[in-house]
Each structure stands twice: as C-alpha cells, then as structure tokens.
Amino acid sequence: MHERAGTPATEADLIDVEALVRAYYDLKPDASVPAQRVAFGTSGHRGSSLSTSFNEDHILAITQAIVEYRTAQGITGPLFIGADTHALSAPAQTTALDVLVANGVRVLADAYDDFVPTPALSHAILKWNNDPARRAEGEADGIVITPSHNPPQDGGFKYNPPHGGPADSDATTWIANRANELIAGGLEGVNQAEPSGVETYDFRGEYVADLENIIDFDAIKRSGIKIGADPLGGASVHYWAAIRDRYGIDLEVVNERVDPQWAFMTLDWDGKIRMDPSSPQAMASVLANAGRFDILTGNDADADRHGIVTPDGGLMNPNHYLAVAIEYLFGHRSGWRHDASIGKTLVSSSMIDRVAAGLGRHLWEVPVGFKWFVPGLVDGSVGFGGEESAGASFLRFDGTVWTTDKDGILLCLLASEIRAVTGKSPSELYRALVAKYGDPAYERTDAPATPEQKAALGKLDGDQVHATELAGQPITAKLSHAPGNGAAIGGLKVTTDDAWFAARPSGTEDVYKIYAESFQGPEHLKVVQAEAQRIVTEALGG
Structure with missing residues (x-):
C-alpha cells in the first residue's frame, strides 16, 4: 500500500x-x-x-x-x-x-x-x-x-x-x-x-429509455430512497441526470466534473490515479458522502464497472455484492427461464457457489473474461454473468438479452431496486448470506515469475500438481480448464471443501496473480496463499 x-x-x-x-x-x-x-x-x-x-x-x-x-x-x-x-x-x-x-x-x-x-x-x-x-x-x-x-x-x-x-x-x-x-x-x-x-x-x-425493461423504477420511486451517483469523471456523467429526469427518482449526481487529468481523484492503493470504483482508496472522496444517501454508487471511466456504497457497510467488496445481486435477481425475475444458469468467473468468490446451490440453480464457471458469458446471455440460458473485478450484466424482465458487455450503470441501479424492494441495504443482505453460508476471506496477491515461468504457468495442466492437500484439507479439484465450458483458464485452480486458489500469469508484469479464498478465516487464508506459491513452484519444476 x-x-x-x-x-x-x-x-x-x-x-x-x-x-x-x-x-x-x-x-x-x-x-x-x-x-x-x-x-x-x-x-x-x-x-x-x-x-x-x-x-x-x-x-x-x-x-x-x-x-x-x-x-x-x-x-x-x-x-x-x-x-x-x-x-x-x-x-x-x-x-x-x-x-x-x-x-x-x-x-x-x-x-x-x-x-x-x-x-x-x-x-x-x-x-x-x-x-x-x-x-x-x-x-x-x-x-x-x-x-x-x-x-x-x-x-x-x-x-x-x-x-x-x-x-x-x-x-x-x-x-x-x-x-x-x-x-x-x-x-x-x-x-x-x-x-x-x-x-x-x-x-x-436509447439506453436510458430501455432501462424500464430491466429495472423496477416504480419500486424505487415509491420507496423515496435517496440515491447518489458519482461517475468518477467518466462516460456515464450525463447518463445519470437523464435517468433521474426520465424516471423521477430522487437521485443526485454528486460529481459532474470531467477532467482528463482526474485532479479530483484520490490515489489508488499503489499511489496512482485510477478510476476503480471497487477500490476503497480510489473511492475515498466518494465514501465521504456515504451518510447522505441510502445508496451511493460509482462507475469507472467507461461505466462497465460498479462500486456500491451503503451507509451501514461502506464500499462493498465486489464479490459480496455479486452474491447479493444473484440471490435477489433469481428471486425477483419470474420471466427468466427456469433453468437459467448463474455465470461466474473461476476467480470469483465461492460464496456465489453456495448461493447458487441454495437457489437450486446451475453454476456456470468460466475463465477470466466477460466474453465467455456472451452466448448464454444472448440465448437466455445465463441469467446473470459476473466477474470479481466488479463487472456484470443480466437479463431483462422477460428473459431476453440486455447487454453482452459489463454494465456498471445497470448494477448500480439494481442496488437501489434491491434497497427499495427489500427495505434492506445490500450490505445487510450480505450479512444474512454470511450467517447462512459462512464468512469467506478473499484476497488477490502477486508472486514473482520469470517470463519462462509465466509461459509455463499459462499452459499448466492440473495433472502436473502432485499435492493432495491444501492448508490441511484434501484437494477436491485441480483445474486447468473451466468446469462451465471446458475452456483453458490459462493457469491453475486448486480447490478444497472450504478453500481454493487460482494462479494466472500477469500480462504486463513479471509476476503471477494468486487469487485465494477461505471459509475458515483470514489466518487460514494466509496458509492457503503460502501453500499456493509452493504448489505452483513445484508444478513448474522449481
């Protein structure tokens, strides 16, 4: 930091x-x-x-x-x-x-x-x-x-x-x-x-007029909730006012400034200016307004990512919000196919797996990249597709396709619908999921790797992993291809009943990314992360 x-x-x-x-x-x-x-x-x-x-x-x-x-x-x-x-x-x-x-x-x-x-x-x-x-x-x-x-x-x-x-x-x-x-x-x-x-x-x-076919604005308007939207100087800056005016909701655009230097931003975790609505550091100035609104949201520069802020929980972890959105949508969209799947990338939280199981819905797990959700969104076989990096889209009320790219505006509006319909914030609803399914600790870290090691990791096969345990639990799967569509993941994922890690080479730096999660808490997560590096090193012949 x-x-x-x-x-x-x-x-x-x-x-x-x-x-x-x-x-x-x-x-x-x-x-x-x-x-x-x-x-x-x-x-x-x-x-x-x-x-x-x-x-x-x-x-x-x-x-x-x-x-x-x-x-x-x-x-x-x-x-x-x-x-x-x-x-x-x-x-x-x-x-x-x-x-x-x-x-x-x-x-x-x-x-x-x-x-x-x-x-x-x-x-x-x-x-x-x-x-x-x-x-x-x-x-x-x-x-x-x-x-x-x-x-x-x-x-x-x-x-x-x-x-x-x-x-x-x-x-x-x-x-x-x-x-x-x-x-x-x-x-x-x-x-x-x-x-x-x-x-x-x-x-x-065209976009704003069509939103009534995917978001319940009547419920939002009836509830009288106060909404704040910060475009973070991005492309959605004029869209939020248009949404407010068309649907008559109580929405304030908290920052309408567009500045190619982004001089109004707070620095991200690494000291750079970065318009990441899922980062508490980049969103620090937005968070200062949290107490003024029932729901406060942020978008990145092209509005394909969302950040959700609640007065009782602050900025939500993207994985937490995805889990809440999924449980809500599959309980409030009767026009979707009864067999519509829940789509997630393989580095998203396993809380989503547990929510899917609780809903009795098929989980469709794919490699990193929103492109994998496109066919399912087009034909309605995937009701929701989401990534851990705060990007998602879902179907219209009638089960037809809305967008096949990530829609941060849509996911921000959904947070207001959830608050209006349930009377609870997404943070409250996530705490209810934790009480039901457990409290996962999740983190992404980097480990050093040479270009040769990165290339080898990208082609790694699960059979090259000889370990039988991860952080004290039997390994249940060693994946080099996604379970949902069989596509190569460009790395490795290892799972147990309560934990998992995935390792993928960085496209820009001499590191590989380790995504890891444990339902046994932060200390167990540290063990998972340490053993992940050892398992990857051994699999690469180190």
Missing part, C-alpha cells in the same frame, strides 16, 4: 495532457519492439502514447485491420463507435473515423458528441441486430475507445462484433497480427480520408 493511498492527488501526480496528445501523433511505434506492438488483452489494446504503445499509427493499423476482418466475416451493417473521457480517446476516435470513412464503412457516432459508456455501445449493437428490419440492412458491430479504469495517461481500443460483447481471441489475434503487419509495412494498405458523412445515434436516449 502506497503511503499516500486514499489521499487527494497533487499537482505532481497529474499528467501533462498536451504532451500526452502530442506524443500520440509524434511518436512512431517499431513493430519489432514487443512493448510497441499491438496486443489485445481481455479488453482490447491498451497502452500510453508516452511509451509508444498507444499512438496514431496503432489506431490507423488496428482500424484498418478491423475493416478487413469485418469484410471477411461478411459484416455489412453499420459500425457504432464511442469513446470515454480519457485524453487519448478523442484523438483515437478521430483517427478511427478517418480510416472507417475511407473504407466506405457506414459509421454511427453519438448524436450529441457525448461520451459513450461501454454498455451503451453494446446495447446499441444488440438493438440494431435484434430488429429484423434493421438487420436486413446488414449486421452491426462496434468500436469502443477506452482503457476502462486505467490511469489518465492510458488509451484503449476495443472491438465488439455483432453479438455486442468483447471479441473472442480468434478475432483479436487476427486483428492484432494484421495491425502489426501494417505497422511493420509503413502503414501501406491503410486507407484514410476526411471523416465526412458520419451518421449519428442517440446512445444515451
């Missing part, structure tokens, strides 16, 4: 926006340098212009590659495009528009030149493709320009195909490889033109 974590940012912490944007245009990446190549993680290509990892050439090449990919896939409809409030997002959108228009792609950008949250873009794609008349004009897809909760100097660029969610690894690998070819070839083959003829779409209006 950094000594200044949770304290207000100072002048020395702020980026030079002009220098950042200047570097976007001036610095040219070298495709032979790994750190300067296009690389798609679970949420697109990310980097900073200052480190020559997110520059104009990257966006020119990625956009041209997306054009070629969608052509090869027979995608002929419009491409929706939107950007968040990061300083590099606006120039990246301008660059992308130059390439899209030059290639004859029909583009739909925001009607009010507003910021576009990730869930609003996913919603737009699905609304187009689920309308037979519009779909007859060709399937739509989209680009959302955001590094999510990353620091102010970062940029991000993500492609969402016609299913509306994050592109799968087959698509992103092809796009990244083609983009790197274009950069290595001096951008020969990249078409550019002035972005004229771009059409508009009312992302905010």
Whole structure:
C-alpha cells in the first residue's frame, strides 16, 4: 500500500495532457519492439502514447485491420463507435473515423458528441441486430475507445462484433497480427480520408429509455430512497441526470466534473490515479458522502464497472455484492427461464457457489473474461454473468438479452431496486448470506515469475500438481480448464471443501496473480496463499 493511498492527488501526480496528445501523433511505434506492438488483452489494446504503445499509427493499423476482418466475416451493417473521457480517446476516435470513412464503412457516432459508456455501445449493437428490419440492412458491430479504469495517461481500443460483447481471441489475434503487419509495412494498405458523412445515434436516449425493461423504477420511486451517483469523471456523467429526469427518482449526481487529468481523484492503493470504483482508496472522496444517501454508487471511466456504497457497510467488496445481486435477481425475475444458469468467473468468490446451490440453480464457471458469458446471455440460458473485478450484466424482465458487455450503470441501479424492494441495504443482505453460508476471506496477491515461468504457468495442466492437500484439507479439484465450458483458464485452480486458489500469469508484469479464498478465516487464508506459491513452484519444476 502506497503511503499516500486514499489521499487527494497533487499537482505532481497529474499528467501533462498536451504532451500526452502530442506524443500520440509524434511518436512512431517499431513493430519489432514487443512493448510497441499491438496486443489485445481481455479488453482490447491498451497502452500510453508516452511509451509508444498507444499512438496514431496503432489506431490507423488496428482500424484498418478491423475493416478487413469485418469484410471477411461478411459484416455489412453499420459500425457504432464511442469513446470515454480519457485524453487519448478523442484523438483515437478521430483517427478511427478517418480510416472507417475511407473504407466506405457506414459509421454511427453519438448524436450529441457525448461520451459513450461501454454498455451503451453494446446495447446499441444488440438493438440494431435484434430488429429484423434493421438487420436486413446488414449486421452491426462496434468500436469502443477506452482503457476502462486505467490511469489518465492510458488509451484503449476495443472491438465488439455483432453479438455486442468483447471479441473472442480468434478475432483479436487476427486483428492484432494484421495491425502489426501494417505497422511493420509503413502503414501501406491503410486507407484514410476526411471523416465526412458520419451518421449519428442517440446512445444515451436509447439506453436510458430501455432501462424500464430491466429495472423496477416504480419500486424505487415509491420507496423515496435517496440515491447518489458519482461517475468518477467518466462516460456515464450525463447518463445519470437523464435517468433521474426520465424516471423521477430522487437521485443526485454528486460529481459532474470531467477532467482528463482526474485532479479530483484520490490515489489508488499503489499511489496512482485510477478510476476503480471497487477500490476503497480510489473511492475515498466518494465514501465521504456515504451518510447522505441510502445508496451511493460509482462507475469507472467507461461505466462497465460498479462500486456500491451503503451507509451501514461502506464500499462493498465486489464479490459480496455479486452474491447479493444473484440471490435477489433469481428471486425477483419470474420471466427468466427456469433453468437459467448463474455465470461466474473461476476467480470469483465461492460464496456465489453456495448461493447458487441454495437457489437450486446451475453454476456456470468460466475463465477470466466477460466474453465467455456472451452466448448464454444472448440465448437466455445465463441469467446473470459476473466477474470479481466488479463487472456484470443480466437479463431483462422477460428473459431476453440486455447487454453482452459489463454494465456498471445497470448494477448500480439494481442496488437501489434491491434497497427499495427489500427495505434492506445490500450490505445487510450480505450479512444474512454470511450467517447462512459462512464468512469467506478473499484476497488477490502477486508472486514473482520469470517470463519462462509465466509461459509455463499459462499452459499448466492440473495433472502436473502432485499435492493432495491444501492448508490441511484434501484437494477436491485441480483445474486447468473451466468446469462451465471446458475452456483453458490459462493457469491453475486448486480447490478444497472450504478453500481454493487460482494462479494466472500477469500480462504486463513479471509476476503471477494468486487469487485465494477461505471459509475458515483470514489466518487460514494466509496458509492457503503460502501453500499456493509452493504448489505452483513445484508444478513448474522449481
């Protein structure tokens, strides 16, 4: 924990926006340098212009590659495009528009030149493709320009195909490889033109008007609860006022400031400015308002993550809130399929497993990455899909798809519905789950690893683990593939009746991440974490 974590940012912490944007245009990446190549993680290509990892050439090449990919896939409809409030997002959108228009792609950008949250873009794609008349004009897809909760100097660029969610690894690998070819070839083959003829779409209006089909606003309004919403300077900033005005709920936008330096933020755990609504340090200024509201919420820069603050519990752990949301939704959504599953990533809390068992619902456990939930959300076989990092989405009242990307706005509104309908805060409801199922201790830590060890861990097979016990309990499973869909998890998960750990290599640092949980308390958790490192080291031949 950094000594200044949770304290207000100072002048020395702020980026030079002009220098950042200047570097976007001036610095040219070298495709032979790994750190300067296009690389798609679970949420697109990310980097900073200052480190020559997110520059104009990257966006020119990625956009041209997306054009070629969608052509090869027979995608002929419009491409929706939107950007968040990061300083590099606006120039990246301008660059992308130059390439899209030059290639004859029909583009739909925001009607009010507003910021576009990730869930609003996913919603737009699905609304187009689920309308037979519009779909007859060709399937739509989209680009959302955001590094999510990353620091102010970062940029991000993500492609969402016609299913509306994050592109799968087959698509992103092809796009990244083609983009790197274009950069290595001096951008020969990249078409550019002035972005004229771009059409508009009312992302905010369409999204907000449709919310009545997934959130019980009548209950919220009748209850009279007071709601606070902090966009943390992100893309949802104008959405919250629109929601308040349309549905007549008692909601205050506690911070309407948009600042590419994020000078109003408090520093995250490592001393960086990071718009993470699940971090108590990043949310310190928001938490100061907790006593004024029945429900207080926060979102990250592209509003795909949520933070839930209650007057009796403070900022909720994301895993705790997911468990509460699941129990509530599966008891209050009669229009969902009776066999709709509960989707979770394999590093999310086992409290969700116990809640699912108590509900008599099938638990669908998948690798890290929201893309795995997409098929189930589309066909209604998954009622709720959530990640431990405070990202989730669920179905409409009638059991049809809402978004296939994470929706932080939706999960924040659900907290108000839960409070209005049950008369209890999500924190109170979690304490009831603890009384029923036990009190898990959960933590993510990092352990050092060489690039070779990281590569080996990513390919590890459960059979390579010879241990039979973990922290005094018999091991019940050694997983290298997710139980829900059989997909490789890119690491290892080991479970017992009361504890588990999962180890995955970091994509950016020489460490591997250890997620661990114990229903026997914090001291037992420490034993699990220590033994996890030993088990992983032995499995890697150390």
